[in-house]
Amino acid sequence: MRxxxxxxxVLKTVAHxxxxxxxEELLKGVKCVSDFEDFLEISQPNVSQHLSLLRKQxxxxxxxxxxxxxxxxxxxxxxxxxxxxxxxxxEELPAPAxxxxxxxxxYPGERRH
Amino acid sequence: MRxxxxxxxVLKTVAHxxxxxxxEELLKGVKCVSDFEDFLEISQPNVSQHLSLLRKQxxxxxxxxxxxxxxxxxxxxxxxxxxxxxxxxxEELPAPAxxxxxxxxxYPGERRH
DNA sequence: TGCAAACATAATTATATTTGCATGTATAAC
DNA sequence: GTTATACATGCAAATATAATTATGTTTGCA
Numbered sequence: 001m002r003x004x005x006x007x008x009x010v011l012k013t014v015a016h017x018x019x020x021x022x023x024e025e026l027l028k029g030v031k032c033v034s035d036f037e038d039f040l041e042i043s044q045p046n047v048s049q050h051l052s053l054l055r056k057q058x059x060x061x062x063x064x065x066x067x068x069x070x071x072x073x074x075x076x077x078x079x080x081x082x083x084x085x086x087x088x089x090x091e092e093l094p095a096p097a098x099x100x101x102x103x104x105x106x107y108p109g110e111r112r113h
Numbered sequence: 114m115r116x117x118x119x120x121x122x123v124l125k126t127v128a129h130x131x132x133x134x135x136x137e138e139l140l141k142g143v144k145c146v147s148d149f150e151d152f153l154e155i156s157q158p159n160v161s162q163h164l165s166l167l168r169k170q171x172x173x174x175x176x177x178x179x180x181x182x183x184x185x186x187x188x189x190x191x192x193x194x195x196x197x198x199x200x201x202x203x204e205e206l207p208a209p210a211x212x213x214x215x216x217x218x219x220y221p222g223e224r225r226h
Numbered sequence: 227t228g229c230a231a232a233c234a235t236a237a238t239t240a241t242a243t244t245t246g247c248a249t250g251t252a253t254a255a256c
Numbered sequence: 257g258t259t260a261t262a263c264a265t266g267c268a269a270a271t272a273t274a275a276t277t278a279t280g281t282t283t284g285c286a
Contacts, residue, residue, distance in 0.1 A: 004130050007198045011128035016274090017121050030209050033233060046275060048234055061208070067232050067283045072209055076202040084197050085120045089189040095174070096143050096185055129244090146263060159245065161264055180253045180262050 013057045014081065018042060019050050023078055026060060032068040123190065126170045131155060132163050136191055139173060145181040 002010075014020055018040055025031055025039070036047045051071060054060045061074045073079070115123075127133055131153055138144055138152070149160045164184060167173045174187045186192070 001199055001201060004133055008128050008130050008133060010198070011124050011133075012273095015121050015124035015128050017117050020117055020121060020124075034231095043276075044233070045235085045277080049274085052234075063208070064283090069233065070209075073206050074208075076204065076206050077197065077200065079206075080197045080200065081194075084190065084193045085123070086114055087190070087193065088114060091189065093186050093189050093192075095176070095187075096183075125243095147261095156246075157263070158247080158265085162245080165264075177253095182263065 009057060010059070010075075010077065010081075013053060013059060014078070016050070018046075019054060020082075022050060022054065023059070023073070024082060026071060026073045027079060027082060030070045030072045032065075032070050034068075122170060123172070123188075123194075126166060126172060127191070127194065129163070131159075132167060133195075135163060135167065136172070136186070137195060139184060139186045140192060140195060143183045143185045145178075145183050147181075 014023065021040060022036060025036070033044065033047055033051065036051070037044050040047065051060065051062075055062070057075075059073070059075045059078060060071050062069045062071045064070070127136065134153060135149060138149070146157065146160055146164065149164075150157050153160065164173065164175075168175070170188075172186070172188045172191060173184050175182045175184045177183070
């Protein structure tokens with residue numbers, strides 16, 4: 001199992017609007033840097049920096065095609081992670097039944113008071 | 114569907130070693146602040162700050178039991194998110210077949226060269 | 227060989243996050 | 257009412273992250 005720290009690193013890496021859009025795009029297929037430059041509206045060095053971060057984390061990789069760098073998804077967690085993030089949930093989790101929210105209740109189970 | 118920004122906020126909030134451990138613990142059931150103080154080895158104000166952040170994001174909520182504050186999970190995304198993070202994957206995603214990694218290949222589909 | 231396209235890297239600056247510490251508040255017990 | 261418990265909040269210092277600007281590298285082509 002991934003360590004807590006590794007899980008945190010993955011989350012931190014994905015937790016950025018540009019990077020999450022890059023990953024969603026890579027889900028559809030291979031893309032090169034100038035492709036991202038077009039549809040994200042940020043500078044080329046900035047795109048490269050985000051790609052570099054994702055690569056250092058092992059989340060993506062690339063191959064060379066002439067002078068194009070073609071990036072693709074590598075970490076199998078990512079598709080699952082992105083899918084969960086898109087899911088719609090109708091209801092909140094049920095509050096503990098014995099203990100009404102923001103009102104006094106009883107702490108469930110044994111415990112010092 | 115959650116907006117990109119909302120997804121990013123959720124990920125950023127979970128992406129911290131203390132907070133991820135708090136959430137994993139809450140998955141098992143209700144816990145109060147001093148419970149966390151025991152098993153995480155950080156100060157009480159720091160625990161409160163992390164709980165406060167999680168609450169502002171709508172990820173957790175609490176009820177009062179005397180002078181105890183009993184926290185519980187609220188956002189239904191969290192259990193699914195934590196589960197995906199724990200999953201073990203045996204293999205990396207397959208690299209695009211037509212294009213060997215780090216070697217020259219052909220960019221799949223039509224594109225300027 | 228020289229130049230341009232496609233990209234990476236480095237340094238700087240701006241901004242956000244995290245923590246520690248001091249203090250504040252509500253409840254319970256005495 | 258006084259005190260202790262259980263917690264929250266505010267602020268400043270330390271640190272991490274992000275974007276901008278400038279510059280470097282590699283490849284393809286004339």
